[in-house]
Amino acid sequence: MKLKDDRKVELIFEAALKLVAKKGLSGITMGDISREAGIATGTLYVYFTGKDELINALFAASRANSVQVAFRGYELTTPFKLGFRTVWMNILRYKLQHFEEVVFLEQCYHSPYITEETREKARELAVPFFDLIERGQQEMLIKTADTGLLLTFMMGAINELVKQTHYSNETLSKKKIDLTFDLCWDALKA
Amino acid sequence: MKLKDDRKVELIFEAALKLVAKKGLSGITMGDISREAGIATGTLYVYFTGKDELINALFAASRANSVQVAFRGYELTTPFKLGFRTVWMNILRYKLQHFEEVVFLEQCYHSPYITEETREKARELAVPFFDLIERGQQEMLIKTADTGLLLTFMMGAINELVKQTHYSNETLSKKKIDLTFDLCWDALKA
Amino acid sequence: MKLKDDRKVELIFEAALKLVAKKGLSGITMGDISREAGIATGTLYVYFTGKDELINALFAASRANSVQVAFRGYELTTPFKLGFRTVWMNILRYKLQHFEEVVFLEQCYHSPYITEETREKARELAVPFFDLIERGQQEMLIKTADTGLLLTFMMGAINELVKQTHYSNETLSKKKIDLTFDLCWDALKA
Amino acid sequence: MKLKDDRKVELIFEAALKLVAKKGLSGITMGDISREAGIATGTLYVYFTGKDELINALFAASRANSVQVAFRGYELTTPFKLGFRTVWMNILRYKLQHFEEVVFLEQCYHSPYITEETREKARELAVPFFDLIERGQQEMLIKTADTGLLLTFMMGAINELVKQTHYSNETLSKKKIDLTFDLCWDALKA
């Protein structure tokens, strides 16, 4: 008996991300995805009930991935700025390596594909980031402003750096990374 | 694009922006746009040769609008920080009032609809912003880093503030605006 | 301006009926219907929201047609048996001439296409037939049994005669018609 | 059709009948049938070469069943009306108990699934019924009309009674059965 292949979902996700980065969320078809993934169109419907579910699942997976990686090596015991820097770098590294996810997530925010349920789940994943900023505020190292605003600002900075890097086709120098971190830190620091 | 009825082009643009903000760039149809604009589908083709041209024209118009407004009240003779603040506020105000354009532009960046020609024209419009940052650098008030990076960072900050404001459904207080400007200034200042 | 053409619905219905008679309700496609009707497939969706609605509309129209014709020439003032015979003959004539509708209606009864709403409307159309049988019962000419049963029996008889005639490829002789009417009358008469 | 597991063919037939009664012949899929039967889709192809063969086999089996039961207790030596009544009741009882078969057979008549070969075999099974009517005609108890017509009429009457009973959700009273038999007898009797 043939078993449902978990690897196949990976293939489908990879194919979809690649295509969205290249052609945008509009203009991506189930046919494109299956072709890119090297499987039959009908097979997509073995794993997902339709295009909507596929996109939602990919959105959820993309969000989960980036969060999971963010706190690698972060300890509550390490001094705040160092820990913050670790998380910041984790996110930057991840987004540079998974640029397609960056693009995909951005395209999704205003897409009718993403259901409110999926959005809600995405928000829940952001809790650790709120905690991080709040720790900085308690330690009087971060400005006492709306946490969501500061967070959004930090993420925006990383996103823009990633996008700019990608489009300028240059590899990011250590110096430029440090500079951008300083930019971000100068902005947030109390 | 014929100029028989300029008001009609306005109607079409407004309709398209409204729909993209609501349903994303994928998932809007010529039928949707015409219905929203209160005209017949065929009429769209009187003003634009097709969907691609419509989107590109809207993209160009949206970019032009936001640039045009940015330097209102800005003089080379006023001290830099004041002038920078004026521009910053102009942009913020415009984007808050034209949130649909913010969304639309974001969706367009990775869309196959936008031609390289349109993109190039958009880049040209950014020249005054580069000049602004460079003036700040010459006056030793802004960090000496890649101008594009600093610019992208400043724009990203505004964008995120606008998006966050919009989704949280709250009106932006003077205090929060000032705080965000400080955030941005702290980040960029030398 | 092109106007929606009422004749086109006729064309579509005719095409659908023809195909159902030939190939059954299963195995009929929107493509088949449009080809048979001599229009583009997409045009079907100008007149009906989908296959379901098309079938339901056709069902309703078919039912309505046969009822409308049944009481032609029937007057409450004519003696019952004569009036009953008139109706009986009207139905027979109509069903012979519209065999495709007979087949279509039969196929529909157990189809998931027909909604409960459509069924309910169909039942309402049967009221005049109930009245007819009840008149016969009041005049002591028709057996005092469940009206629905008698009606169903009468209709069944006609249906079978029509089907048998059609499949035997013979034209129905006056003699055979009279005989079948007698069959039916003998069955129902008190 | 392999005979490895006769019970499985039963399961498949039962599942198919149930689904056709519920959703019509159009709109049942091999997947539906296998799910309803509690087996894998592929297994269907162990017992039948395809959907067509499955439907044809079920059609043949359904016809055979109802005929087989019809003449139970019928003897040429018993007086005609009594024998006729026995057969009539056998058929009625069987159809009431196997309503799903009634629906299925009706749906099949105009289906492209049923091959001419299957139809021919079905006709052959009807021979004993023709003999029955002809015996009645020879004994001058049944009208001298086209045998096929009389037969079709009698079957139609039973079918309609069965359908009406089923849809009205009532159990058939002895009185109503007797009445319907009288209806039928009055119709056919010389």
Added chain:
DNA sequence: GATGAATGAGATTTCATTCAT
């Protein structure tokens, strides 16, 4: 034999565009 994932042809439906009015 039994399974159910995989297939791809074909069905339904959508939608940018055309065209008769």
Added chain:
DNA sequence: TATGAATGAAATCTCATTCAT
């Protein structure tokens, strides 16, 4: 110019059938 019905290519989705296990 303005209209919106008509078009048909292309998208989404279904499903009978195959095939590796």
